[in-house]
Amino acid sequence: MTETRMTDVIIIGGGPAGLYSAFYSGLRGMTAKIIEFQPELGGKLHVYPEKMIWDIGGVTPAPAASIIENLVEQGTTFHPDLVLGEKVTGIEKDGDGNFTVSCSSGGRHRSRAVILAIGSGILSPQKISIEGADRFEVSNLHYTVKSLRRFAGRRVLISGGGNTAIDWANELEPIAEKVMLTYRKCDLNGHEAQVEQLLQSDVVCHFNTRITRLIASDSHDTIEQVELSDCLDNNALLVDVDDVIINHGYETDTSLIGKGAEELELTADHRIAGTSMSGTSVAGIFAAGDVLFHESKVNLIAGAFQDAANAVNSVKMYLDPQATQWGMVSSHNDVFKERNRELIRKLVR
Structure with missing residues (x-):
């Protein structure tokens, strides 16, 4: 010692x-x-x-x-x-x-x-529990937003419904090409003013959904599509993405x-x-x-x-x-x- x-x-x-x-x-x-x-x-x-x-x-x-x-x-x-x-x-x-x-x-x-x-x-951020997800952490799977400019002109999917996820969605909306938000419940769990701003913006909200699959690009090193499954009927939806941000708490x-x-x-x-x-x-x-x-x-x-x-x-x-x-x-x-x-x-x- x-x-x-x-x-x-x-x-x-x-x-x-x-x-x-x-x-x-x-x-x-x-x-x-x-x-x-x-x-x-x-x-x-x-x-x-x-x-x-x-x-x-x-x-x-x-x-x-x-x-x-x-x-x-x-x-x-x-x-x-x-x-x-x-x-x-x-x-x-x-x-x-x-x-x-x-x-x-x-x-x-x-x-x-x-x-x-x-x-x-x-x-420590709570990581998404999908097998093999960790390999995307060096490319386009993120657990924090250190620079908004990093997402300029990109299609961004944010998973989470708390204050931080909502803040990121609001701040990225005028910067990214498209911002989507997936949340497993039907009501967001954030400050009223921030939620109202989000719902009045161009952010696409997928309520009662969760990420069930990360689909890799041909090179297998980045996420190209995300499968969202409905929490009520398990119907699946594929969305094209350039980046995925996970905010499931710490x-x-x-x-x-x-x-x-x-x-x-x-x-x-x-x-x-x-x-x-x-x-x-x-x-x-x-x-x-x-x-x-x-x-x-x-x-x-x-x-x-x-x-x-x-x-x-x-x-x-x-x-x-x-x-x-x-x-x-x-x-x-x-x-x-x-x-x-x-x-x-x-x-x-």
Whole structure:
């Protein structure tokens, strides 16, 4: 097993809450390490990179991909250690109060405190259960939409009836040559305004249907037709496609908080029952973002930032009871004096 150097805090999760925790840890003079299951930072925002984000204070509406870029730049300001593509499997606390975070690769990471910023858990798209479907994932079977432009002028079939599937259909309708939607029920399960927009558009909706066959092209490497079967009478319909997008929801792995730290108190919906200062039932383990519940919880990205700042301030007090409870604001912080000079020099050039 590989064991790494001790840091003040290990942050598990590299989404908005984890990245802001890393930034604020540096602001408070603590060494930090982020461990993230995905191969890239940004968290759940990668699910909808082109969707516009409106509800972050002081940030004009921007696509999620742009928000990710800014979050990563800010989160790495103080050069935290980054461990990507690594699944955390356990958290152990020793007799000295220090923590060892174990990973599936055999790596062991040591810290004096831990912040859990794992969102809703590790997200994996629910894949379509048709034999051989996985071979099309490198060509024209998609489980997410990373670029709308990728589908310009193409015939696109979307499977799903929830908010994300409906959003993709609405956003692709003016871009693609043709957008079709298949859903196994007769009523869509999305926000009323988005459903109304969809039903008034040129999107072709096939209700009470499901995909039963993916028909390959002559080269056998792309989907050329899709068989839709009626859920009521099993009658089949063949539709020509250039791309198929599946949105049947996501499977979440929350085993870390269920097994990795057995003493953590959880809510009925498997979130961490914490405090408004991001504390948990285990001393030295704190939480931020979607995984945390407390009475003052704000379920927005802006709320994740507050959780993160509270978690870091709590870590600081846990490690040094003589420390001030709150970090100094950036406008008066000596840490930024030279950085501010550099920024001003760039602005006046």
